[in-house]
Amino acid sequence: DWNMPDYISEAVEKIxxxxxxxxxxxxxxxxxxxxxxxxxxxxxxxxxxxxVFVDHGLLRLDEGKMVMDMFAKNLGVKVIRVDAEAQxxxxxxxxxxxxxxxxxxxxxxxxVFDQESGKLTxxxxxxxxxxxxxxxxxxxxxxxxxxxxxxxxVGGLPEHMKLKLxxxxxxxxxxxxxKLGVALGLPHDMVYRHPFPGPGLGVRILGEVKKExxxxxxxxxxxxxxxxxxxxxxxxxxxxxxxxxxxKNWYEATSQAFAVFLPVKSVGVMGDGRTYEYVVALRxxxxxxxxxxxxxxxxxxxxxxxxxxxxxxxxxxxRVVYDISGKPPATIEWE
Ligand code: XMP
Numbered sequence: 001d002w003n004m005p006d007y008i009s010e011a012v013e014k015i016x017x018x019x020x021x022x023x024x025x026x027x028x029x030x031x032x033x034x035x036x037x038x039x040x041x042x043x044x045x046x047x048x049x050x051x052v053f054v055d056h057g058l059l060r061l062d063e064g065k066m067v068m069d070m071f072a073k074n075l076g077v078k079v080i081r082v083d084a085e086a087q088x089x090x091x092x093x094x095x096x097x098x099x100x101x102x103x104x105x106x107x108x109x110x111x112v113f114d115q116e117s118g119k120l121t122x123x124x125x126x127x128x129x130x131x132x133x134x135x136x137x138x139x140x141x142x143x144x145x146x147x148x149x150x151x152x153x154v155g156g157l158p159e160h161m162k163l164k165l166x167x168x169x170x171x172x173x174x175x176x177x178x179k180l181g182v183a184l185g186l187p188h189d190m191v192y193r194h195p196f197p198g199p200g201l202g203v204r205i206l207g208e209v210k211k212e213x214x215x216x217x218x219x220x221x222x223x224x225x226x227x228x229x230x231x232x233x234x235x236x237x238x239x240x241x242x243x244x245x246x247x248k249n250w251y252e253a254t255s256q257a258f259a260v261f262l263p264v265k266s267v268g269v270m271g272d273g274r275t276y277e278y279v280v281a282l283r284x285x286x287x288x289x290x291x292x293x294x295x296x297x298x299x300x301x302x303x304x305x306x307x308x309x310x311x312x313x314x315x316x317x318x319r320v321v322y323d324i325s326g327k328p329p330a331t332i333e334w335e
Pocket of ligand 1: 327
């Protein structure tokens, strides 16, 4: 157990000693690790840090704006936002295979990041939010998430750049990274968010990805998350939660929760009209390590409210279903 202010000043000194007056680039994803790394490095070297934030159009509702507000506006970090939505949608058009989609998104991400960071010709360092579990994992066999993560983190920067790696979180576990983030002034809710996969909504839209689908999914997902956060937790038999430290609300009581877009249409009624629209599935799981997971026994009243709100507020969705599959045999994501 370490003392946070001491830890921060030591880490800051170390970064300063390492980079001197050099310039540093960092790829910001909106995730916890890269965000905390950015906040820490900015604390150490201020304007010598430039962040590149690639918005692939597969982020959650208002996520891009949130990242820019937090870093550029509140913390005064230099952030270059690359709006690459159209480019990603173009590459994904007509592609339905899940692994193919992952490859395209990962590959395109590296391409866009390299292109932007290649313009910052004075940079000598590439900073990454690598944490201790990443270090251990990449020493062993890579798993699915790791391949993508290494894409995001390492990239394949142009040979001529020959950047040196700056990885100030390499010795920290996730819970330590979160505490550090809060101590550096990042909002608690951001730092304690559920994990979000690198390919984003790309693996939560089944089959072909389209902007129209992503827009519907973002809104449905935001309603689900909002209701999870706003509904106080109550213990239900069979819940896999720590009874010593009861969660405050259902967002905290679940390890990961999200909506999935199903590109099939079903019939519904509205007023005296018939509708024929898309389906959204809700997924919420509880897990320690994400290798196995239980579906969360969310209260029926909560599920009912989320369903009503999505159907009433998101034109284009007329049916909501709840996923009651455990992992294994199902995976947490649907693709
Ligand atoms: P599955 O669906 O395999 O997910 O049960 C386990 C955990 O890994 C995350 N996940 C990914 N993360 N890139 C990532 O960065 C990916 O391609 C990817 N696929 C799954 C998933 O969100 C869950 O937390």
